[in-house]
Amino acid sequence: MRCISGMKGNVSMSTHSSLSQRQMRAGQYTGRALSGFLIALLSSLFFISPALASSHQGSPTPQPQDLTRAGVSVVRLLISYSQPNQSKQGSAPATTAQCTGLGVLVGSGLTGKNNQQVNWVLTNASLLDTGKAQCVPAHPAATLSSIEIYMSSAYNSQQPVSPIATIDEAALKDAIHTQNNLALLSFGGTSIKLLPFLDLAVADPTPQAAIYLSKDINTVAVPLSSISDTKQVSNFKPQIQQYLTPTRKAIATQQDFTSAEKEAGMPLVNSTGELAAMTTADGKQVNSTDINKLLQTVDAIKNPPSNIVHDNWNNGITAYYRSQYADAEQSFNAAATVNNQFEGAQKFAQTAHAAALSATPTPRPTNTPVSSGTSLFQDGKIEGVPIWLASVVGLILLIAIIIIVSLIFGRSRARKKRLEDEFAQANRDATLAAQRMMMEEGQQQQATWAQQPTMQMQPGAPPMRAGDVKTSPLPPVPELRCPNCGEPVAKGATRCPHCQTWLSPSESGIHMRLRTPAPPVARSMADQPTLVSSGPLAEQPTIEMTPGGRLNGQGENDATEPYGLQRWHGHNVAFAVGTRSDPGIKRRYKPNEDSLFAAQSIRGDNASPLHIGLFVVADGMGGHANGQDASRKAIQTIIDFLLPKLMKLSDLQDDLLERLLGEGVQQANQAVHSNNMEKGADMGTTMTACLIVNTTAYVANVGDSRTYLYREGKGLRKVTNDHSVVASLVEAGIIKPDDIYTHPKRNQIYRSLGEKPVVEVDTFTVHLVPGDKFLLCSDGLWDMVRDPKIEEVIRTTTPNPNQTADALIQAALDGGGEDNVSVIVVSVQENDQQEQVPSFQLIDKPDTIQLPQL
Incomplete structure (x- = not known):
């Protein structure tokens, strides 16, 4: 179960639940409504019928x-x-x-x-x-x-x-x-x-x-x-x-x-x-x-072995229907202890417990029958209890409940305040670090000037005239690096020459940050403005990288070598795809909140085919059914938006396709958010999506579902950035990269689909070489399996991506299987054979997803 605003729970929640302002307001209204209801309930004690009071003397039979x-x-x-x-x-x-x-x-x-x-x-x-x-x-x-x-x-x-x-x-x-x-x-x-x-x-x-x-x-x-x-x-x-x-x-x-x-x-x-x-x-x-x-x-039925679940269940049923509620509760609890999946025994234990508490009637003189038409208010008593005592007990109960409700929401507000303080401190630390680096670079430049040799006049040299002054060379421009691929980038560049990711300078000018597309507006894509966000660190759409720094949320053990990319111009591309999803060990009997989609298409003739693949993983939040609904609604929306356009697309410019994918994720966000507004729901989902067109991959993500790229000789690299609290704390230097797996706030995210009408979407462009493998996964994989182990599984398994997907799922289950886990493995190969393949091939989708008309 996931909660919309972004904090992962630790009992029945797979990820993400923090209180948004809307949730806090809803909580305040709920507390006021509850207080009013309790006051009205206390007032009505003096006017209810004796039938209501007498109903506590027996326990109704739930069913035959x-x-x-x-x-x-x-x-x-x-x-x-x-x-x-x-x-x-x-x-x-x-x-x-x-x-x-x-x-x-x-x-x-x-x-x-x-x-x-x-x-x-x-x-x-x-x-x-x-x-x-x-x-x-x-x-x-x-x-x-x-x-x-x-x-x-x-x-x-x-x-x-x-x-x-x-x-x-x-x-x-x-x-x-x-x-x-x-x-x-x-x-x-x-x-x-x-x-x-x-x-x-x-x-x-x-x-x-x-x-x-x-x-x-x-x-x-x-x-x-x-x-x-x-x-x-x-x-x-x-x-x-x-x-x-x-x-x-x-x-x-x-x-x-x-x-x-x-x-x-x-x-x-x-x-x-x-x-x-x-x-x-x-x-x-x-x-x-x-x-x-x-x-x-x-023989095993003729001479049955011992089964204490069966024996205690039968004993509990027999005792319960004989009104022996204490014995029934004990038997049901014994059955549920041996089989913790037996929810029916757990519920009947609770029913028997409640029946045992209410089964002892208040003693009544045998010559004083209860009239079905009289009030409980008789002779200054309520069913034998003085009115003043019942009023005091009811008032104490009311005050206690109001205090408990106030404490609950007070703790929630305090928790939210602490989180905001952590973000603010992280932002201040990051700003101070940037200023400190600027001062150090300035001092280094001054030292470079001071070390320049002083010009000496040679004996016999002609006197210097105006215009003959020689100057020392200027200090070199500091080297910046692309935060996506780690390659050097010239200062002032607006796009990385290696991975073609759009860039913009940070406020300090000594870093480069990823530039995200603007929210969609009612005009053509060519007129879309580009937004560079600023503000608190937790609200930054992407990270600022120091030269040679790590990617967002990537640990020391997860660090991989930056790629030196060369554009692959082959047209005979082939995709081999494997998909797997598992509810996990601890959520085996609950709905899987993860959803995934995989499809590929080939357009054009055999001479110059156009290979297109669309792959999406979404991890729902907001409770079992709500989380599943959110992830599936998001996938339904993005394929309704993208697939018809991709089947008709004629312009294959990188920036157009990258922006088109980002707009598809934005449409998914709006659909989930609108559903929340219409139904008063509080659900959301993360999403990572990969669109591959021939030899170029376009990746988008919101939340902490990830896309990785594995390349022979280079290893595994995380393409996407996690929008999580621990990732921000790693960026600010507050915690170490390996702490993301054990930090108490490791399950909190600050960006997801459905929370706001418009969400910032990170997009990336990757140029492919033969043999590349993409891995899209929910946090149920990487939270259970460290990146080096993921790389080992991809490297050592057979070329069959289905077997790779099976091995990754098994690794997550062996690591604990605490959450739903879903993976898509895409192997990109150069295919020299001109094979006749279908124009559209659906690889995997949820049962409820309907394909649009293509």
């Missing part, structure tokens, strides 16, 4: 016991079939059909000599036929290629988009046992905890309710059961992921069951939630006797 017990053990299956003869030779078979159905966990535990975790799912055999897709109406001949297993939202409501397990074709051979139109599927995994499974109904085998996985708790709805249209297969998975909420329908009679909607593998349970029967694809039932016959064929 059968749904509560069974809902956490019901799973949804996504089954994929393929036809190998339709795929290209040597490639993996393409998915040609997909089906969905339900199953129920009937076992989970550690088995075997190595105590490996194994879990068992019972479902209808028609879903798992290895020879043909029986779940598709036409029953086409196909091979079962994979099964994905999704837990219900009652087990964990934070992970509905990620399967708990995926079983590939190789593992399926020994994982399925069938009998009596039933299938028993086994799966395991090192990251899977002990799971709550459903016991078979023995004492009471009569079905009383059908358990569904529907869209919400209020309706019984089932998804489309299968799809065999290859073009639509990619849309099937997001559709069935919406059906993970447990609901029930009573089936006390056969007529109830006949009229109910059905899914293959849907469990039927008795009154306490034990498995009594299972529904088949043709709408029939397989009873508990036939189920037991299949279960008895597996």
Whole structure:
């Protein structure tokens, strides 16, 4: 989760959350509204009905016991079939059909000599036929290629988009046992905890309710059961992921069951939630006797291993529905301790705790019944409590809450003030350093003059006349360096002759800084002015580099050798691209806030083709769903803006393409900001984008997502600058470069998309040579993996960029995997073969992104 203004959180936030002025005002209004609400609530204590007071004497049942017990053990299956003869030779078979159905966990535990975790799912055999897709109406001949297993939202409501397990074709051979139109599927995994499974109904085998996985708790709805249209297969998975909420329908009679909607593998349970029967694809039932016959064929289920998650969950449910809330809370907590992914147990522990507190009624004389039509205000008491005592308690509670709210927002203001003071001190230190360097250079120039030899008259030389005065040579002009590539730049130059980056002098005149394009206005791009920002250090769009200094936020171990660039004029360019994204270890069951986009196009004829590639990585902020929405909205906007223009572009001037990319990022910022204004949201995203046209790459970034360039013999170089607090502190010399990985403010950024109507966008131009590799990544990579390790992975992996991307993701997970991590690896090669390639090739995009008309 990310917060819009730019500070990364340390609990459930992946990055970036500081209080903006808008947030502070919202907090003040919230505090005032809360205070008014509490005052009104206290005033209404004397007029509420006794029914409200008496409601604390019992705890309402959240839902029927059968749904509560069974809902956490019901799973949804996504089954994929393929036809190998339709795929290209040597490639993996393409998915040609997909089906969905339900199953129920009937076992989970550690088995075997190595105590490996194994879990068992019972479902209808028609879903798992290895020879043909029986779940598709036409029953086409196909091979079962994979099964994905999704837990219900009652087990964990934070992970509905990620399967708990995926079983590939190789593992399926020994994982399925069938009998009596039933299938028993086994799966395991090192990251899977002990799971709550459903016991078979023995004492009471009569079905009383059908358990569904529907869209919400209020309706019984089932998804489309299968799809065999290859073009639509990619849309099937997001559709069935919406059906993970447990609901029930009573089936006390056969007529109830006949009229109910059905899914293959849907469990039927008795009154306490034990498995009594299972529904088949043709709408029939397989009873508990036939189920037991299949279960008895597996030794690990016949003699089940210990599973304290299952035992404590069942004990907790039994105690809770007997109103033994203290025992229920203890059991639920024990289950949640062993399996910290079991959110359902955690929530029921809280519910049981609240019920235990409210379950002890105030003693009342047996001859004084409560009238449902009288007020609590009776005989100077409220339900036996004196009015003055209730008023004092309520007033104390009100004062305490107001104090707590005031302290919270007071600390937020103090934290913001401290941050502003740090920025101001950093700016002052940087200014003093610049003045000190000017004085030292002045003294050095005076020393140079003083060391010039004094002219001596030679004997016999003619006397000097006017105009014969000889002067010593002027001191050399101090050498400045480009802050982008590190190469020497003449003083007063407006563009680097090596990397073609636009430059402007700093206020002191002894540094060069990058020049950013102006915000877009309603006129042609040729008339756009160029802005050079000034002000506090934290608000600078780019860095000021001392001669030979490091790039923004780059550590001593990350320092790399500047490039000496020579323009590559070849036209036969080829891009090999690999993309990967992973939610990370600590956010495995939460939505991935990272989004990425990769596409390439070839225009023109084979004699002079024009190769274009667009690659974008965005890291969302503002909470799981909001962060994901922000990153995807930003990517949707930039491709809507850029792709149509790139497909029609005829003018390939560097400054035009660089400015066009910058305007695309600016459009993305405006879209996220407008969404915040319309919905009262507080979300944002970082972005790094790379546009490659033939042999030139144009790079833009906002925030701390990075673009790197790797070149053989030169190593790894960070092209972009981080807009983060620690990067500014490194620039000012307050902290050392290596401290960016451990500093307490390492997760704070001061620039992101969506916070303001206009954002400053850093843009860069890089001229390519054959063999160059670009790496675009979110901070989930570089925060876990230092630059030397990233360089080693790129250098030592095979030329296949997909394998390089896999190795980078694995390195981030090995480093801790604390955040979502996304990478795009682009290898630029010289291709001498004139191959016929598609005019437009989509490589990767989020599911919800729609391509514009091209």
